[in-house]
Each structure stands twice: as C-alpha cells, then as structure tokens.
Amino acid sequence: MRKDTRITFIVAVGTFLALSVASVIGYAVTRPKVEVAAVQPAAAETFARISIDDLKPLADSGSVTIIDVRTSEAYVASHIPGALHIPLSRIEGEIQYLPKDKRVVTYCTCPAEESSGEAVLVLQKFGFEAKALLGGFDVWKTRGFPTATGVK
Numbered sequence: 612m613r614k615d616t617r618i619t620f621i622v623a624v625g626t627f628l629a630l631s632v633a634s635v636i637g638y639a640v641t642r643p644k645v646e647v648a649a650v651q652p653a654a655a656e657t658f659a660r661i662s663i664d665d666l667k668p669l670a671d672s673g674s675v676t677i678i679d680v681r682t683s684e685a686y687v688a689s690h691i692p693g694a695l696h697i698p699l700s701r702i703e704g705e706i707q708y709l710p711k712d713k714r715v716v717t718y719c720t721c722p723a724e725e726s727s728g729e730a731v732l733v734l735q736k737f738g739f740e741a742k743a744l745l746g747g748f749d750v751w752k753t754r755g756f757p758t759a760t761g762v763k
C-alpha cells in the first residue's frame with residue numbers, strides 16, 4: 612500500500628470512530644429520561660404472608676394449594692411435595708385450572724417474597740384467598756421438612 616493511500620485510510624478510520632463516539636455521546640445526552648421507580652419498603656407489605664408454622668399443618672392435611680413460582684430448573688431440583696409448578700409469568704393464564712375452594716400459598720426463594728408476593732396479588736385479583744410463604748422455600752428446607760424432586 613502506498614504511503615498516501617495508507618494516510619487516507621487512517622484518516623478515514625479515525626473520522627469514522629470519532630463520529631461514532633460523538634453519536635453515542637449525543638444519544639446518551641439527548642435520549643428521553645426513564646424514571647426508575649424505587650421499591651418502597653411499604654410495597655412489600657401489600658400482600659398477605661403465611662408463616663411456615665401456619666402452613667405446615669395445612670400442607671399436611673391437603674387443605675391448601677401450594678404453588679412454586681420459581682424456575683423450572685429450581686422446581687425439578689427440589690420443591691415442596693405436592694406443590695404445583697406455575698412460574699410467575701404464567702400465573703394469570705393458569706387461574707382457570709386452580710381450585711377456587713382452597714386457599715393458595717405461593718413460594719419462591721426471593722429475599723422478601725417478591726415473586727410469590729406478585730403471584731398472590733394476581734390470585735387475589737381473581738378472587739382467591741392467597742398468601743406468600745414467609746421466607747419461601749429456603750425456610751422450608753432449613754426446618755428440615757420433606758422435599759420432592761422431578762415433576763409430577
């Protein structure tokens with residue numbers, strides 16, 4: 612490559628890079644601002660919870676529908692025996708298949724029952740008496756209660 616062609620090429624690449632960087636900076640400065648809502652501690656209190664001590668006898672008697680809202684992988688690895696696996700994203704679509712005559716308890720492994728709490732709010736919207744397990748699946752395992760693996 613000739614020297615003047617090489618210089619032209621270097622100038623062209625440099626110009627392209629400078630314009631690209633300027634475009635990115637321009638977009639970052641002029642893009643619409645998106646407000647991110649902060650999670651308020653009070654928001655976590657908008658759904659009902661149930662303690663492990665209150666759930667265990669209900670689970671043993673079969674008088675409650677238990678729903679695991681975690682991922683498929685987490686459910687298959689270990690879950691509360693008899694729990695239905697309905698990920699949070701599918702709760703509303705599965706409402707019609709849930710027994711209306713039983714209370715519902717949801718659980719997850721979130722630090723403040725975020726996913727199970729969201730599921731409770733959806734279920735309550737459709738008339739279910741629903742609560743999230745306080746402490747989720749972690750407290751169930753910590754207490755040494757039985758678990759199941761695989762799918763039903």
